[in-house]
Amino acid sequence: MTKTIGILTGGGDVPGLNPCMKAVAMSAFEQGYKMVGIRRGWGGLLQYNLDEPSTHDYYIRPLYRDDVRTIDRSGGTFLHTSRTNPQKVKPENVPDFK
Numbered sequence: 001m002t003k004t005i006g007i008l009t010g011g012g013d014v015p016g017l018n019p020c021m022k023a024v025a026m027s028a029f030e031q032g033y034k035m036v037g038i039r040r041g042w043g044g045l046l047q048y049n050l051d052e053p054s055t056h057d058y059y060i061r062p063l064y065r066d067d068v069r070t071i072d073r074s075g076g077t078f079l080h081t082s083r084t085n086p087q088k089v090k091p092e093n094v095p096d097f098k
Contacts, residue, residue: 007063008038008045011083013076021077025068035063043082046095 005028009017025035037060038044044059071078 002032002034004034004036006036006038006060007079008041009077009079009081010041010085011081013081015075017077017081018074019072021079022068022072025063026065029065035068037061037063037067037079039079041080041082041084042086042089043084045086046084046089046093049095 005024007021007024009021021037028035038048039059039061040047047055048059049055
C-alpha cells in the first residue's frame with residue numbers, strides 16, 4: 001500500500017513556499033509516497049465535503065513530479081492559501097464529517 005502525504009499552506013504568501021513544497025514533494029516521490037495538495041489552506045479542508053463530489057477536485061488534487069517541477073520559479077504558493085486559523089473556527093462552522 002502506497003502512503004500519501006497531504007500538503008497545505010496557511011497564513012499569507014511568502015517567497016519560499018513553492019520551493020519548500022517542491023522539496024517536500026520531490027523527497028516524498030523519491031521515497032515512494034504519493035502527494036496531494038490541499039488548495040486554499042485550512043479553509044480548503046473546511047470547505048471540502050465528502051458527500052459533494054464537486055468539491056473533491058477543487059480542494060484536493062493529486063500532485064505529480066510535473067506539477068511541482070517548476071513551481072520554485074515563482075513566489076507565493078501555487079496551492080493558494082487562506083488565513084483560516086483552525087484553532088479559531090467556531091464549532092458551528094466546522095463541517096460534520098460523518
